[in-house]
Amino acid sequence: METAVRKRPIHLGDHVRRMRTALGVKQASLASELGTTQQNISRIEQEEEMDKATLERIAKALGVTPEAIENFTEEGAMFNVQTLHDNASGNLTSGNFNSYTFNPIDKIVELYDALLKSEREKNELLEKLMREKESNSASRV
Structure with a gap:
């Protein structure tokens, strides 16, 4: 008997939240980087869909690609965060890292x-x- 695998639609807002959390960036910091409010970031993270321009701005502010947010998985994020940390040379200037x-x-x-x-x-x-x-x-x- 075959079991049908039901694939859930991508919830981009949830992916943004999980990516932001994995990177250790607070909503207020992301909002500041994007020139918006923390409440607006919270609203974006609750939405299932978002326009491409918004996704690209958020990805740039987090220092990742839009595809990384779209294809977010916990395992992939941990690998990428570890790789980013291991390959960092001195100060990180992308995202919300203090230098x-x-x-x-x-x-x-x-x-x-x-x-x-x-x-x-x-x-x-x-x-x-x-x-x-x-x-x-x-x-x-």
């Missing part, structure tokens, strides 16, 4: 040094004012 051109620890140290310098200058000014006040008080007596 820093500075060391955050160096910035913290720099800010701390500036704060320390400011405190030292303030202390020196206060000591100078105290000495002037003491000398003015001594000369009056």
Whole structure:
């Protein structure tokens, strides 16, 4: 007895959501990249169909091809994400990956040094004012 395999239609919105989630991109970040709202991204992800231009814009923002979204599978996504990670050289500029051109620890140290310098200058000014006040008080007596 043969079992008929019923193929579900492609739900592009669901594929977009699953691809975005697999890439670790939040709806708000994708919305910002596309110049729209998070609510609009949520609506798109609930729709079964979408026009080709929208699919292409979303794919570009996620750093994938429209075909990758259309043919999305969990196994394929994990392979592609792992491959993207393994082949990345330094900073990733596509999608919503942060790339820093500075060391955050160096910035913290720099800010701390500036704060320390400011405190030292303030202390020196206060000591100078105290000495002037003491000398003015001594000369009056």
